[in-house]
Amino acid sequence: MERKNISSAVIHRLPRYYRYLGELKDVGIERISSGELSKKMNVTASQIRQDLNNFGGFGQQGYGYNVEYLYDEIGKILGLNKSYNVIIIGAGNLGRAIANYSNFEKRGFVVKAIFDKNIELKGQTIRGAKVYHIDELEDYITNESVDIVALAIPKTQAGDVANILINHGVKAFWNFAHTDLDVPGDVVVENVHLSESLMRLSYNLAKKESEDK
Amino acid sequence: MERKNISSAVIHRLPRYYRYLGELKDVGIERISSGELSKKMNVTASQIRQDLNNFGGFGQQGYGYNVEYLYDEIGKILGLNKSYNVIIIGAGNLGRAIANYSNFEKRGFVVKAIFDKNIELKGQTIRGAKVYHIDELEDYITNESVDIVALAIPKTQAGDVANILINHGVKAFWNFAHTDLDVPGDVVVENVHLSESLMRLSYNLAKKESEDK
Numbered sequence: 001m002e003r004k005n006i007s008s009a010v011i012h013r014l015p016r017y018y019r020y021l022g023e024l025k026d027v028g029i030e031r032i033s034s035g036e037l038s039k040k041m042n043v044t045a046s047q048i049r050q051d052l053n054n055f056g057g058f059g060q061q062g063y064g065y066n067v068e069y070l071y072d073e074i075g076k077i078l079g080l081n082k083s084y085n086v087i088i089i090g091a092g093n094l095g096r097a098i099a100n101y102s103n104f105e106k107r108g109f110v111v112k113a114i115f116d117k118n119i120e121l122k123g124q125t126i127r128g129a130k131v132y133h134i135d136e137l138e139d140y141i142t143n144e145s146v147d148i149v150a151l152a153i154p155k156t157q158a159g160d161v162a163n164i165l166i167n168h169g170v171k172a173f174w175n176f177a178h179t180d181l182d183v184p185g186d187v188v189v190e191n192v193h194l195s196e197s198l199m200r201l202s203y204n205l206a207k208k209e210s211e212d213k
Numbered sequence: 214m215e216r217k218n219i220s221s222a223v224i225h226r227l228p229r230y231y232r233y234l235g236e237l238k239d240v241g242i243e244r245i246s247s248g249e250l251s252k253k254m255n256v257t258a259s260q261i262r263q264d265l266n267n268f269g270g271f272g273q274q275g276y277g278y279n280v281e282y283l284y285d286e287i288g289k290i291l292g293l294n295k296s297y298n299v300i301i302i303g304a305g306n307l308g309r310a311i312a313n314y315s316n317f318e319k320r321g322f323v324v325k326a327i328f329d330k331n332i333e334l335k336g337q338t339i340r341g342a343k344v345y346h347i348d349e350l351e352d353y354i355t356n357e358s359v360d361i362v363a364l365a366i367p368k369t370q371a372g373d374v375a376n377i378l379i380n381h382g383v384k385a386f387w388n389f390a391h392t393d394l395d396v397p398g399d400v401v402v403e404n405v406h407l408s409e410s411l412m413r414l415s416y417n418l419a420k421k422e423s424e425d426k
Contacts, residue, residue: 011416015409019391078412079419093310100306103408148414172418174411178232188421190414192407195316196228198387199291201361201403203224205385206292208401
């Protein structure tokens with residue numbers, strides 16, 4: 001597929017379009033105008049048209065958007081028409097929460113294995129995925145195809161584990177460790193820094209409170 | 214404190230500055246230039262100066278930034294000089310993961326109680342916070358002061374629970390449910406939509422792969 005450079009702000013919004021379109025599809029709505037979608041999503045209609053134009057636009061004047069078509073097209077753009085082998089490093093609460101999201105599998109993200117340094121967890125199964133000891137990671141990664149690694153371990157361990165995985169050809173990390181991974185240019189990282197998210201909330205709360213005074 | 218309107222892009226970056234400055238402080242570094250900070254953070258030095266200028270700027274020509282002072286000031290801007298009573302709705306893996314983050318408490322976010330619809334969890338304690346049945350929520354919120362509510366429940370339940378809480382005066386939600394909450398203007402919401410984050414990763418992975426071909 002030909003791809004042009006899309007701004008990261010648009011990419012950031014794309015999964016949200018996908019979610020709303022999926023919900024419309026689920027309740028049997030076949031087409032929607034940018035105006036209606038705008039009201040639902042609390043984004044201006046012109047923003048919607050502009051965003052979707054990045055992908056050649058899928059709307060037709062006077063008809064609006066075909067929900068299912070647009071949903072499928074955005075899904076393809078997001079790479080959801082493929083299947084990904086995912087492994088999770090860390091079988092703590094967060095690793096388990098990730099493993100238990102059935103929605104991820106529906107989207108093509110299949111959790112194949114989970115690794116933890118706690119030897120007592122070895123052999124357990126979480127939603128069909130076996131828990132291995134972390135010492136088995138190199139062996140596993142040498143023999144199995146892994147597309148995405150979720151790092152649900154403390155920041156002190158994340159860098160070392162990521163380096164081992166990169167040396168074995170891993171190209172994508174979903175990083176929950178509270179640190180920025182130092183990776184080569186051909187490796188992609190998506191960070192979920194929960195404490196930064198919480199700080200943004202307290203910032204906005206403090207701001208709101210100071211405005212109300 | 215006087216506050217002006219800061220762009221959301223700057224707010225988004227602020228917790229990251231806070232993290233890096235905290236790490237510098239922890240290893241005893243007392244001052245740093247925007248150039249050095251730039252190298253560490255992989256952001257241009259002019260971006261750093263521009264961002265920090267939003268808050269009156271804390272740098273001095275030829276000296277750079279005083280790490281501890283800047284760390285404390287950004288902490289205040291982020292509202293981290295206060296203490297927040299947090300309750301968590303949902304004692305599943307995600308709720309437990311949130312409750313177990315000791316770093317949150319260090320920053321002033323104190324988990325006071327956890328609510329779940331599973332009656333068997335009632336009376337358990339997670340890192341010092343008691344688990345209540347969800348039916349006890351209204352009673353609790355009527356009698357206790359709650360600053361922030363973390364919603365770690367499925368999207369089908371999130372809206373109803375949020376409405377109850379809003380009616381009892383809750384002003385801040387940390388929303389992990391995969392839906393957009395419909396809230397009044399004086400309520401702040403910070404979303405953590407994990408599946409959207411995963412889609413951004415698959416987008417970037419698919420993009421990288423198509424470039425490499």
